[in-house]
Amino acid sequence: MLRRAPRSSVRTSAMTETSNGPTAAPADRRLDLPHPLDEGAAPRFGGTAPVEHLRGVLSACCESSASEVRGRFLILTHMGPDPDALGACEGLRLLLEKGFGHDCVVATHGKVHRAENVALLETLELDLADYESTDVSGFCGVLLVDTQPAFRHTVVPAAPAVVAVFDHHRSPQSDAGAREIPHEDVRVDLGATSSILFEYLRDAGVALDERTASALFCGIRYDTADLSRNASPLDEEAYIETFKLGDRPRIAAIDNPPLSRSYYRHVAQALTTARQHGPLIIALLGRVENPEHVAEMADFFLRMKGCSWVVAGGAFEESYVLSLRTDYSFGKAYPLIERVLGDEGSFGGHGHIAGGRIPMEDPGQSAIGSIERRLLKNALAVISASSEDGAEAPDGRRLDE
Ligand SMILES: [Mn+2]
Structure with missing residues (x-):
């Protein structure tokens, strides 16, 4: 029997940022890398299941938008996306399209350099737009994965608004006065953002296709070093289920990518x-x-x-x-x-x-x-x-x- 993730692991946006301890850098010097396991997260979304809360937020966003952009969402992540960022993008794409019936575009910013990350993009033939050449006015809302708007290595447009965030990094201290995000699911006790999206897909009853399962699996694999670090019960469940449904020859190829002469x-x-x-x-x-x-x-x-x-x-x-x-x-x-x-x-x-x-x-x-x-x-x-x-x-x- 696979264990289910505790629902109580969702962090509230109202929680104050605790210090990282005596070694913490001033907020303006920190890059935004994952932090170790953090206990004490509180439930949120007023007891509503996260996926249902998200469904409601996106519906409300559609209702308040002009008809030309209604139901069209833009999915973004941090610059130089890693496998967890890309896996979470693909998971969210499937959720929006198959779970909620919306249209979406995943756009990335900055070049992908690392061989494993390039291999993931190419082997799974991910359909990613270039943020710089994307007309953001064609969308009614932005959703952000594996990062948060205040993080420095992240570019979000002034409009449309960020309506949802999915992340497992500690929020920066400097985001105290930041815009309120209608659906903010930040769980610092998880090893991978891809695991969060796995949970939404599971709870929405959306079947995983091979490509999405493979992308989610790679995200969890590399962010948790095959469950050897920061792995929660949800990460374990997501890792095992996505591996079962993934394309194993392609997953293996991504792990042993061709290396450049350089x-x-x-x-x-x-x-x-x-x-x-x-x-x-x-x-x-x-x-x-x-x-x-x-x-x-x-x-x-x-x-x-x-x-x-x-x-x-x-x-x-x-x-x-x-x-x-x-x-x-x-x-x-x-x-x-x-x-x-x-x-x-x-x-x-x-x-x-x-x-x-x-x-x-x-x-x-x-x-x-x-x-x-x-x-x-x-x-x-x-x-x-x-x-x-x-x-x-x-x-x-x-x-x-
Ligand atoms: Mn991550």
Whole structure:
């Protein structure tokens, strides 16, 4: 028997934001990455099932809209969408079309870089519009998944209004005065937004087709690392059910995507650039052709025996992008990246993963070099501070020595 998700897991928008603890960054520096499990969410929607509440909100939106746009909704997510964002978009598309009989368009903003994410788009042949060339005046409402309007990596139009939000990230402190959203379903105790959409589809009695099931499955798989982190009973149920109904050869193909030549160039460059200082591997790559390579190299090096944390960085367009990974024996990623960045840029993270970004006005070689020197100095200071006798961090060793 599969367990059902507790209905009490929906968070109220009226709840005040609690601090992330002493390591929390000021709201204006936080990127918007998932936070760890959070208890104490309260029921909302006045006891109405979420799917029925949503149905009512969308009907009301239709009734108050001009006839040309009535029943047409725009589904959006954060920039550079990941599998959970894309899975949730597809789940919501199916719900609106088959469950409620509305029309909708899913539009994404920004290029998708990471190989797995590109593979998901291409393998499942997802029908996504480009936000920049979408005429938003042709819709009566906007629905947002895997993000919230106040998050920085999210673009929402001034009109039409955002009528529904589905997310599992903690709301930013800065959204206190934000517009009221008629249907706001934010559950920070869930591993994936795709699981929320699975629940709506299940409760609406909408049958999952192979493509939507596969997209939802990939969303849950990657956001929960195959249920190994932040997985709630709803995530478990959704993962198992969507896998049963998904297209398994395609799911496997998405997990082993073809890699570009530039990926291998970056591996070669990272192998010669990276240095090991005791438990730390630091790989500051200068300019990179694809910002996702920074995170990929951080994942790649963390697997080395004797490595407890990795700092990888690279300059892309007008930003210096930073990825940090830790295996926990050295501490949590969020306070570590805060110390590595010093006072610069913005960052976010949870558990063993963190990311940061430093804007660069002049993205020339000398600016990149000075950012990398500061990051290295800060990272080595963390090692010295954490060593028992306060000894200096060991000299960097090349990985081929
Ligand atoms: Mn997510």
